[in-house]
Amino acid sequence: MSPQKTYEEINSYVVFWGLFFSVLFALAVGYLCLKIGQTVDAFAPVSVLAMGMAVLFHRKNAFPETVHIQSIASAGTNIIxxxxFILPALYILNIEDVSFIE
Known part of the structure; x- marks a missing residue:
């Protein structure tokens, strides 16, 4: 990558694959949490898959796009x-009046 050039890093390709991997790995994290009570982060497998998709589709800006795809997917899996873990804890503690909107 040349420092003199401007690269488009966020585009529909990045958002689509980021959200796709976010949903896919959020389902996997949810299943693991319910099955064994442990979660994993998706940054490593999503990075590998995103770079594989970039090679498969012959993307020119593969590296910055892969970084953003991984960021979107990792945020989704961290939220789920x-x-x-937080919602069952609120139930166990009998916290009934939890309101985030006043």
Missing amino acids: GGAM
């Missing part, structure tokens, strides 16, 4: 992983 956190929710899978």
Whole structure:
């Protein structure tokens, strides 16, 4: 990558694959959490899959696009992983009046 050139890093390709991998790995994290009570982060497998998709589709800006795809997917799996542990804790503690909107 040349420092003199401007690269388009966020486009519909990045958002589509980021959301696709986010949903796919969020389902996997949810299943693992319910099955064995442990979650994993998706940054490593999504990075490998995103780079594989870039090679398969002959993308020119593969590296910055892969970084953003991985960021979107990792955020989705972190949210579901956190929710899978926080919501049961609120139930166990009998916290009934939890309101995030006043």
